[in-house]
Amino acid sequence: LLIKLGGAPFHLWLPSMCKNMSWLMLLLILTWQKLAPLFMLSFINNNYLIMILTALLSSIMGSIQAINQSNLQLIMVYSSISHLGWMLPICHINNFLMFMYLLIYTTIIIPLFMWFSMKSTLFTYSLTQLNNNMNKENIFVMSLILSLAGIPPMLGFLSKLMTLNLLLKMNMILLPMMLFIGTLISLYFYLNLTMIMTIKSFYILKTNN
Numbered sequence: 001l002l003i004k005l006g007g008a009p010f011h012l013w014l015p016s017m018c019k020n021m022s023w024l025m026l027l028l029i030l031t032w033q034k035l036a037p038l039f040m041l042s043f044i045n046n047n048y049l050i051m052i053l054t055a056l057l058s059s060i061m062g063s064i065q066a067i068n069q070s071n072l073q074l075i076m077v078y079s080s081i082s083h084l085g086w087m088l089p090i091c092h093i094n095n096f097l098m099f100m101y102l103l104i105y106t107t108i109i110i111p112l113f114m115w116f117s118m119k120s121t122l123f124t125y126s127l128t129q130l131n132n133n134m135n136k137e138n139i140f141v142m143s144l145i146l147s148l149a150g151i152p153p154m155l156g157f158l159s160k161l162m163t164l165n166l167l168l169k170m171n172m173i174l175l176p177m178m179l180f181i182g183t184l185i186s187l188y189f190y191l192n193l194t195m196i197m198t199i200k201s202f203y204i205l206k207t208n209n
Contacts, residue, residue: 001037002050007088008057011081015065018077023117026073030080031106034087038098042091051088052175059085059182066189070124072116075189076109079148082186086163086179093170097162104159105148112144127196142194149190150183 006014018026041051062081069075083105091098115137121127147154160183167176 001041001044002054005034005037005041005084006077006081007054007084008061008081010054011058011062014081015074015077019071019073021073023073023113026076027109027113030076030109031102034084034102038087038091038102039095041088042095042098045092048092051092055085055088056175056178056182057085058082058088059179060185063182063185063189066186069189072122072124075124075193076113079186079190080105082182083148085182086160089172089175089179090163090166094166097166101159101163104155108144108147108156112141112148115141124193124196127193138197142197145190145193149187151187 003010003013014029018029021029058081062078062083062085066075066078066082069078083101087098087101090101115121119126143154147156150156150160164176164180
């Protein structure tokens with residue numbers, strides 16, 4: 001089940017398979033296909049230590065491997081692996097919260113993937129060619145990326161906050177800290193994407209003025 005979910009260190013098949021997919025297929029792989037394995041894992045009460053280790057590795061390795069990637073699909077795949085690290089520890093504790101996290105994640109990436117698909121965008125450098133003005137569309141896309149990063153007061157921050165609150169209530173201190181470190185690492189490539197869009201837009205605006 002962890003292999004099917006693409007949790008680290010069983011995730012090596014996922015990036016190589018997904019990097020040439022359409023955005024629609026990638027959306028299904030990263031959202032709908034996770035539903036059944038997560039539901040089944042919630043009924044497996046033993047081997048919780050394996051779940052915790054996989055969660056930690058997924059959160060940190062997913063974030064690290066996304067750094068310096070130029071392929072947007074690979075960035076989204078590694079981002080999904082990192083988010084999986086937040087869902088795995090709570091699947092035994094609170095099913096509802098786990099599915100809420102997945103629902104919020106799905107709500108964020110659906111419009112983002114639709115925009116990437118509509119613009120036929122596959123690489124980070126293409127963002128500089130598409131976004132010549134700081135319009136409402138650009139601001140909306142950047143807000144989706146920041147929401148994936150879990151920056152307050154975005155929707156993605158709410159899911160992480162609920163998970164963090166639950167883990168602390170279970171007297172788990174080290175696990176939330178390690179997950180938070182993975183989130184801090186992931187901020188690099190999320191902010192990099194927004195900076196690519198912002199700097200290009202402001203450069204052209206300044207040139208026009």
